[in-house]
Amino acid sequence: MSPRTHHATPDSAVEHIHDAFGTAEWWRTAVIYQVYPRSFADSDGDGNGDLGGIKNRLAYLHDLGVDAIWISPFYPSPQADGGYDVADYRDVDPMYGTLADADDLIATAHALGIRVIIDIVPNHTSDEHPWFQAALAAGPGSPERDRYWFVDSPGVPNNWPSEFGGPAWTQVADGEWYLHLFDRKQPDLNWENPEVREMFAGTLRFWLDRGVDGFRIDVAHHLVKAPGLLDFDADWDAYNRGALPTNAVPFADQDGVHDIYQQWRAILDSYPGERAMVAEAWVTPHDRLALYVRADEFQQAFNFDYMRATWDADALRAQIRTTLRNADSVGAPATWVLSNHDVIRHATRLVRADPTMAPWILKATEPRPDTGLGLRRARAATALMLALPGSSYLYQGEELGLREVIELPAEARTDPDFLRGGGHRLGRDGCRVPIPWKKDAPAFGFNDTGASWLPQPADFGDYAVDRQRGRDGSTLELYRSLLAVRRQRQLGNGSLALVDLRADVVALDVTNDRGTTRIVLNLGSEPWPIPASARVLVASADGVTDLLPADCAVWLTD
């Protein structure tokens, strides 16, 4: 697996960076589609998406060609943080349906060959979880309080910031303070307490018994806090840009988290089938991430460094190299992701004014980027991503080319990142606007009533599924083609070489027993001439035959 450089073709240097996997577990190559349930499809017309809505659209996802879905939390929740504030880990919020609906959804997905991953939120509960209510009632020094981080202190116990703004501590009536790295309605659990460990082990089993194929673990890097809860001064802006080693921060990426995930991996491995878990761990530098995907821990971790890469050939090449080097060092698949429910949709982000800004921070002063160029880049970026070996994540609506809805009115916004942010940050509602299914229908087909928990902008109709399905050149048809060719040519499992064609062009060869597929992405301003001998398999823009224009990508074969 050592990198070697040789000349495969007379005109170009080739840098071999990755060998195909020897094994074929599904999670090594899967394309996993993230469903944000409140905004996907609403079967009962109350303006909130639900499990019935997801079930009704599984045929669409099958037709799109994904291998698995990851569903963001659907548990009982006051929705103080979009469901990432869980009041009961073993039930379904009535807004989304019932446990029977969850069973039905899992069974229907499996019948279509689609695997199901659900979201586990172990760092914090909702303040409305019975445990937190019991902790409040039981008072200082009680075993109930020991499940959380309660501190007796004359003032705020330390200077840790909440991710959403303001201090990470709130005082309760009897004077104690509790820690919440996120909203005050999300008290952090104390993972040193064995009851906490037992409760989550039981929760994993509860859902594994119901047939889920795996878990996405929310903020997997935050569970363990450094002893002493000491003040820590950091340049938080640099931290958010991914420029500081995360384990220096006393509430992030502490080595103690790995013990928890080894226990969980043993639970998953005790079940039949290939159950898998993916870490949401915003850790840097990238070799820290490799620790989470060692053979006895997570199967996957989201590759947020790739998501942060700017629209630049050198930056993308560097991320691809680093990703594969680190993943290969522990035998884990690389993962790739461009959008999710926390970040500015990549059709907008790839043309934002400051591309180094943390992808989840949308400043109130952020200028509205060019939608046309944004979509062009987004399609090209996806074409590159879906050719890379490993597993890729898609976020609902990106297959329609949806943009970030920056213009949501303040009164419509619900995200604590906005509500706690003093108006400086707009928050993440703009990537959570309900999906348009039909142009000429109430709520663009999100439901039959026209109700929608976040307002949909008028231009969403033009992105609707019924406007794109079967229309040559649409973003939806591009995604379908990319996924179909990826499957035919088994691109998720190939060896990978970077090909030096031009400094501002990223080119790579994916090789396996289906042949060699060359992917070329033009990040420069001059068109790149496509060799006459090459056949175009898929292109990110219309009419690409002999020239590859700027901000476009193409998949080629001999």
Ligand code: GLC
């Ligand atoms: C994760 C989730 C995000 C949530 C946060 C706190 O980052 O993806 O939506 O706000 O954790 O649970």
Ligand code: MG
């Ligand atoms: Mg509903």
